[in-house]
Amino acid sequence: xxxEYARQVCALMRWEARVWVPAAPDxxxxxxxGGSQAANxxxxxxxxxxxxxxANAALNQVNNPSTGTPMTMPNSARPFVLAWxxxxxxxxxxxxxxxxxxxxxxxxxxxxxxxxxxxxxxHASYAKEYSIFVGDLxxxxxxxxxxxxxxxxxxxxxxxxxxxxxxxxxxCKSAKIMLDxxxxxxxxxxxxxxxxxxxxxxxxxxxxxxxxxSRPRHQAPASVSVSAAIAGPASGAGVGxxxxxxxxxxxxxxxxTEEWKHHAHARAILGNLIGPNGxxxxxxxxxxxxxxxxxxxxxxxxxxxxxxxxxxxxxxxxKVPVGKHCGFVQFVRKxxxxxxxEKMQGFPVGGSRIRLSWGRSQCKSFCRFRAWSLLTSCSxxxxxxxxxxxxxxxxxxxxxxxxxxxxxxPAAPAITPAMLTGMTQEQAILLLQKFGLSGPPSxxxxxxxxxxxxxxxxxxxxxxxxxxxxxxxxxxxxxxEDNLKVRREEGPFLHNEQRNAYxxxxxxxxxxxxxFSPDPNQRGQQLQQTxxxxxxxxSLHAPPDMLGTRRDSYSALPHPSKAYAPGFFPIxxxxxxxxxxxxxxxxxxxxxxxxxxxxxxxxxxxxxAHHPQTQPISRPNSGPAxxxxxxxxxxxxxxxxxxxxxxxxxxxxRELSVGDxxxxxxxxxxxxxxxxxxxxxxxxxxxxxxxxxxSP
DNA sequence: AGCACA
Numbered sequence: 001x002x003x004e005y006a007r008q009v010c011a012l013m014r015w016e017a018r019v020w021v022p023a024a025p026d027x028x029x030x031x032x033x034g035g036s037q038a039a040n041x042x043x044x045x046x047x048x049x050x051x052x053x054x055a056n057a058a059l060n061q062v063n064n065p066s067t068g069t070p071m072t073m074p075n076s077a078r079p080f081v082l083a084w085x086x087x088x089x090x091x092x093x094x095x096x097x098x099x100x101x102x103x104x105x106x107x108x109x110x111x112x113x114x115x116x117x118x119x120x121x122x123h124a125s126y127a128k129e130y131s132i133f134v135g136d137l138x139x140x141x142x143x144x145x146x147x148x149x150x151x152x153x154x155x156x157x158x159x160x161x162x163x164x165x166x167x168x169x170x171x172c173k174s175a176k177i178m179l180d181x182x183x184x185x186x187x188x189x190x191x192x193x194x195x196x197x198x199x200x201x202x203x204x205x206x207x208x209x210x211x212x213x214s215r216p217r218h219q220a221p222a223s224v225s226v227s228a229a230i231a232g233p234a235s236g237a238g239v240g241x242x243x244x245x246x247x248x249x250x251x252x253x254x255x256x257t258e259e260w261k262h263h264a265h266a267r268a269i270l271g272n273l274i275g276p277n278g279x280x281x282x283x284x285x286x287x288x289x290x291x292x293x294x295x296x297x298x299x300x301x302x303x304x305x306x307x308x309x310x311x312x313x314x315x316x317x318x319k320v321p322v323g324k325h326c327g328f329v330q331f332v333r334k335x336x337x338x339x340x341x342e343k344m345q346g347f348p349v350g351g352s353r354i355r356l357s358w359g360r361s362q363c364k365s366f367c368r369f370r371a372w373s374l375l376t377s378c379s380x381x382x383x384x385x386x387x388x389x390x391x392x393x394x395x396x397x398x399x400x401x402x403x404x405x406x407x408x409x410p411a412a413p414a415i416t417p418a419m420l421t422g423m424t425q426e427q428a429i430l431l432l433q434k435f436g437l438s439g440p441p442s443x444x445x446x447x448x449x450x451x452x453x454x455x456x457x458x459x460x461x462x463x464x465x466x467x468x469x470x471x472x473x474x475x476x477x478x479x480x481e482d483n484l485k486v487r488r489e490e491g492p493f494l495h496n497e498q499r500n501a502y503x504x505x506x507x508x509x510x511x512x513x514x515x516f517s518p519d520p521n522q523r524g525q526q527l528q529q530t531x532x533x534x535x536x537x538x539s540l541h542a543p544p545d546m547l548g549t550r551r552d553s554y555s556a557l558p559h560p561s562k563a564y565a566p567g568f569f570p571i572x573x574x575x576x577x578x579x580x581x582x583x584x585x586x587x588x589x590x591x592x593x594x595x596x597x598x599x600x601x602x603x604x605x606x607x608x609a610h611h612p613q614t615q616p617i618s619r620p621n622s623g624p625a626x627x628x629x630x631x632x633x634x635x636x637x638x639x640x641x642x643x644x645x646x647x648x649x650x651x652x653x654r655e656l657s658v659g660d661x662x663x664x665x666x667x668x669x670x671x672x673x674x675x676x677x678x679x680x681x682x683x684x685x686x687x688x689x690x691x692x693x694x695s696p
Numbered sequence: 697a698g699c700a701c702a
Contacts, residue, residue: 133697135697178697187697188697189697290699292698292699293698293699294697294698294699295697295698296698317701319699319700319701320700321699321700321701324698324699324700325697325698326698326699326700327699327700328699328700328701355697355698357699359699359700360699360700
């Protein structure tokens with residue numbers, strides 16, 4: 001942006017305006033993020049029109065283009081942003097021109113430095129931008145596609161689940177897909193921007209796990225999911241783009257036929273998720289069971305990574321290439337991979353939050369072969385096992401970082417202090433409180449012994465005959481609304497806390513009527529019921545499958561001398577003195593000998609007892625076959641707990657809406673449709689986190 | 697913001 005360019009733009013747009021390009025501020029940090037763009041100006045210019053009417057006309061020209069699509073700057077892919085200038089800039093422009101101060105002024109803002117936005121009153125004010133990262137985009141996805149999905153979330157509904165009403169994100173004004181500077185090809189990720197922070201937060205929650213299915217006839221459906229990872233809030237400085245439609249044109253879905261119209265529209269938009277030859281792109285492959293783990297700390301090795309994912313189901317293998325900051329977890333069953341992606345998104349592992357998406361396509365025949373291999377049931381209670389990982393991490397963080405022997409090559413120790421930094425001490429203490437402890441356990445030297453004991457206990461429990469019994473409350477409910485309120489202020493789990501806040505005020509979600517919303521009364525009952533369950537069962541349950549499913553490649557138990565990866569790390573003994581946890585019920589099996597006589601957490605409860613392995617599957621199962629309803633309820637009841645532990649469940653709202661609930665049977669989507677689409681298609685995922693905003 | 701290995 002220089003004055004000459006601005007003048008050309010004015011000529012092009014037939015604007016009669018004076019141009020002023022401010023110099024770059026000294027602290028032009030944001031510009032630095034633009035890479036090669038060595039800015040010697042502020043990245044915008046101020047246009048001074050002859051009067052308010054002319055300025056208004058220009059604003060309209062840019063912000064309400066007749067094409068309906070956001071304008072870009074001439075000869076540039078940058079969004080064309082025109083907004084009222086703040087008074088100080090207008091004054092500065094006027095002073096520079098040594099002319100009378102104009103009634104109005106506008107700025108052209110092609111960069112991502114701070115800019116301005118009219119508040120509609122003729123008063124200019126700084127606008128803040130709140131963005132989210134959206135990844136795993138099909139290469140052809142356009143900015144407007146992204147905006148369209150957020151402005152009309154119906155386009156993003158997956159049709160293998162009951163429709164869910166998501167209020168349009170009216171403040172979603174733009175999206176920016178990052179392009180390769182050389183080839184101009186999409187890099188597969190971008191940023192969706194909101195001018196309203198609440199929309200940003202809501203998008204992270206409500207768009208999470210969303211699948212946009214184009215509606216195929218008999219072809220394999222392409223689908224898109226939007227899932228959220230947790231990240232710190234983007235800094236406020238940014239752009240409030242005016243581009244794009246200014247008001248959402250949204251009609252709530254009506255009868256089924258209307259729904260299909262939307263799906264047809266969705267297909268038009270998202271059809272680019274089907275390859276040029278009609279083939280499914282990567283993650284629509286129903287045989288793809290590989291979870292790509294991004295953002296992986298180099299400290300995390302394969303066995304460690306495995307412990308975080310094995311609770312979700314049988315794992316074929318785990319691969320962590322060296323030096324790649326990523327990993328691959330291939331499940332036997334797609335449904336397990338899918339749930340793992342949903343539940344573990346943003347989970348802190350090894351000190352950083354992992355970003356999950358589908359792995360790229362694999363050899364299908366290999367997958368078929370794999371599908372026939374030994375199958376182990378998975379549990380919907382998997383999340384609690386992962387929560388266990390968080391618990392262990394918390395305890396470790398509070399207690400002494402253990403001088404653990406390393407189960408993996410030195411480059412990848414199982415547990416290091418660095419790995420535990422994903423959880424703050426406050427959070428760890430919080431966890432302990434949640435478990436009924438009055439405070440953190442005093443440091444204890446018991447680690448290796450504890451490991452041994454734990455392993456022994458584990459072996460014993462493995463040798464015990466299987467038992468099934470109802471979950472018993474073992475810990476008094478500590479998960480209260482008051483707790484929540486306090487915890488909402490806290491760090492990395494903020495997002496999840498907001499989820500919880502959202503949950504406890506269902507009206508916030510159901511305020512807009514939709515034929516797809518549950519009956520408010522029933523919904524209230526459902527929530528109440530769930531909350532009651534949460535209180536009754538807010539104990540840490542055993543992560544059965546964490547143990548039960550390890551045999552795929554753990555033919556032998558880990559030797560006690562080997563460190564436990566987070567999910568299996570025994571509980572240090574030091575906290576026993578302050579333990580307030582009631583003794584386990586007689587039927588509760590206990591793993592982890594740390595709390596003598598007062599086992600706090602793990603209740604061995606093998607999954608096979610509920611789900612005898614009677615039905616081998618012929619291929620990775622992405623279908624709805626999940627645990628029994630009771631288990632599902634148990635799983636749900638764990639969510640409050642797990643949520644604060646590990647942000648495992650960003651998705652409860654969806655489950656409340658579309659789970660196996662009585663009212664969900666009233667879904668206008670025929671079941672057969674769900675099954676059909678589920679059996680024939682997988683998903684392509686977008687992945688969402690907060691956008692990283694250039695530091696001011 | 698990252699996709700290995702066969």
